[in-house]
Amino acid sequence: MQENKPYVFVYINYRDYLKELVAWYKQNRPQFSYRFFSREAGFKSPNFLKLVIDAERNLSSESIDKFSAALKLNKEESAFFRALVNLNQATTAADKKYYSEEILKFKKVIKLYPLKRAQYDYYSKWYNITIREMIPARGFKNDPKWIASKLIPPITSTEVEKGINTLLELEIAKVDNKGNLIQAESTITTGDQVSSSAVVQYHQTMIKMAAESIERFRGNEREISSTTVALSSEKFLQIQQMIRDFRKQVLAVAEGDGAREKIYQLNFQLYPLTEIIDDGEK
DNA sequence: GACGGAGTAACTGGTAGAGA
């Protein structure tokens, strides 16, 4: 017999939670079945739970309540379960951002995953990554006011302070015995939907800033170009690989640059402008 | 083989969006 019933706050995907809960119930309560759950929850459909677990159905607002009641979740667990369902079923970046932030407010989540907030902040605020890249640059000063004055567009010194705290919390920067801020080697996981939502925000911000850079900088200070081409699926994959290889080359060049005068942002975007044109019809 | 419980495929009805 498995000891602990799956704990909702541990999960970042409600379908995984339901799947493991079903496994637990089947092991611990012989009378449990999808049909049994439907009766408990007030659904006429005997397999509704399975359809939800298999991602063939989403949960409506009303069915979230029915599920919470059947699962005997308390008030806080029900609220978290609702936020989780909303996050997992969100279709727009704005909704994902909203529900990610909702999830990060739960005390149980903060206690279980103390670094989750910092991970989210690291990617959702563009300047955190920039500040980390500034650290090894020649002439860098561990002074929030000075750092704020160097960033384009400018941010406040309070935001810089928060950013540095995030880097320290995640141990991707540290203070040496002389009081200097130095880069540290550490990895940040981005696999779950909360962190992924922050990464999406990061990409959106950087693409937006690229658009703003056209007016913000003179032509000799930036490099902006774009090309529209017709491609087969095969050639698309080839170009995708070329971009990945080029990105590695850029990182290698940057790695070997001892001067590091400025921090630059290099974006790559390759995306379709049409559906498949030749669908086989004449 | 009758019965009941399990899972699943096919169906229904409501709704939102697109186009006339």
Add this chain to the structure above:
DNA sequence: TCTCTACCAGTTACTCCGTC
């Protein structure tokens, strides 16, 4: 504003399987 269409949450009806 009306009609058509597509999508999706939830239902119905079917088959399968174990038990008596």
